[in-house]
Amino acid sequence: MTGTWMQVLGVNWMVLSATGSATSVGLSLVLQALPTLVLGMWGGALADRLPSRPVIVVSQVTQAVLAALLAMIALGGTGSVAAVYAIVLVSGVVSALTGPAFGRFGAEVVPPEDLPNSLALGSLINSAGRILGMSLAGVLMPLTGPAWLFLINAITFFAVVACVLVMRADEMHTIPLAAASGTHPGGVRAGLAYVLRTPWLLVMLALALVLGSLGRNYQVTMAAMSAGPLGAGAAGYGVLSTVFAVGTVLGGVFAAGRSRLTLRLLLVTAGVVSAAQAVSGLMPDVMTFGALMLPIAAGAVIIDTTVGTRAQLDSPPEMRGRIIAVNGIVGAAAGAIGGPLLGVMSDTMGPRGALHLAGVVTVAATLLAAAAFVRTRARARTSPAPVLPAAAPAAAVEPVG
Numbered sequence: 001m002t003g004t005w006m007q008v009l010g011v012n013w014m015v016l017s018a019t020g021s022a023t024s025v026g027l028s029l030v031l032q033a034l035p036t037l038v039l040g041m042w043g044g045a046l047a048d049r050l051p052s053r054p055v056i057v058v059s060q061v062t063q064a065v066l067a068a069l070l071a072m073i074a075l076g077g078t079g080s081v082a083a084v085y086a087i088v089l090v091s092g093v094v095s096a097l098t099g100p101a102f103g104r105f106g107a108e109v110v111p112p113e114d115l116p117n118s119l120a121l122g123s124l125i126n127s128a129g130r131i132l133g134m135s136l137a138g139v140l141m142p143l144t145g146p147a148w149l150f151l152i153n154a155i156t157f158f159a160v161v162a163c164v165l166v167m168r169a170d171e172m173h174t175i176p177l178a179a180a181s182g183t184h185p186g187g188v189r190a191g192l193a194y195v196l197r198t199p200w201l202l203v204m205l206a207l208a209l210v211l212g213s214l215g216r217n218y219q220v221t222m223a224a225m226s227a228g229p230l231g232a233g234a235a236g237y238g239v240l241s242t243v244f245a246v247g248t249v250l251g252g253v254f255a256a257g258r259s260r261l262t263l264r265l266l267l268v269t270a271g272v273v274s275a276a277q278a279v280s281g282l283m284p285d286v287m288t289f290g291a292l293m294l295p296i297a298a299g300a301v302i303i304d305t306t307v308g309t310r311a312q313l314d315s316p317p318e319m320r321g322r323i324i325a326v327n328g329i330v331g332a333a334a335g336a337i338g339g340p341l342l343g344v345m346s347d348t349m350g351p352r353g354a355l356h357l358a359g360v361v362t363v364a365a366t367l368l369a370a371a372a373f374v375r376t377r378a379r380a381r382t383s384p385a386p387v388l389p390a391a392a393p394a395a396a397v398e399p400v401g
Helices: 002-019 022-049 052-076 081-109 112-144 146-166 188-196 199-214 218-227 233-256 263-280 286-313 317-382
Strands: none
Touching: 002 022, 002 052, 002 081, 002 112, 002 146, 022 052, 022 081, 022 188, 022 317, 052 081, 052 146, 081 112, 081 317, 112 146, 112 233, 112 286, 188 199, 188 317, 199 263, 199 286, 199 317, 218 233, 218 286, 218 317, 233 286, 263 286, 263 317, 286 317
């Protein structure tokens, strides 16, 4: 994860230097995320049909080659933005097709009862890797340029390959693959059909989409608040980003220390975070605004961890890859919808108004989800097949280099 975030910063800087356009940087982010929206379910179907270990090895070697190509472009000084875009797009396709396999593999490393804790630790590693990667990139880039960031990232992929290869297969907790048959139980259609006929899962994913769209994307609202009402400028934005990153680490530690991540925890955390978001628009300065960012960031990780874990543990094991893929698609869609939407809201009604309205909407969504869960439980009591499993509940983190 450290190498990955170093590369993210390097790509953004290289594109910005070559074009002088923030829009061009945004396009590179879209190219990275778009394949997940389009191909994510096919990646889930592959994960449910193929052994995870070979898929991971092929994925990591491919990503290492792509990182090395970026380094060659940077060292050559050609400044070909089109080539950078092409590599970013291919990298996104590889992640979309192989990401669910990482989720399945991670679930095979620990017994089911420990999955919530392991996924929470994955979120913690992701947050720590982001902080460390961005910090190292910030130090190295002025000294070496982006090429060395890409080379370091290329090397880190082989660390992942080595770790995966030395793990003892007889100590893994194997998840059964979907059996091939005429009805294609391992296919995309079967995965979508399962999601559509599972009310509790639909409600939870819908709540995750709303919370991820309007109740997240704080990089947009923190920037708008810093540049506008708080008058804190770039320095204040940097402070708030650091506080938010620390909050995600604290949220990961909290989730990792719990024996169960329950539906009640999901709803309570969503309600508290949404209310805090609405109130954050009233804060008069960076210090008070940052004080609310800390629990909001922690709550965001708890929500993601709970949603991902419930989705995995409460669904059939042979559906694991496709469920991970759907969860990833929801996350990508939330970012694609929420970022531009919050930007427009901040421009039209001001950052404070955007935070107020988004907070009210997410509070309402949480209450509606709670009512829907009550109804699905009531139906489960009168139905021969359970609609809402009672098992415990987070976002699977792909352990890329």
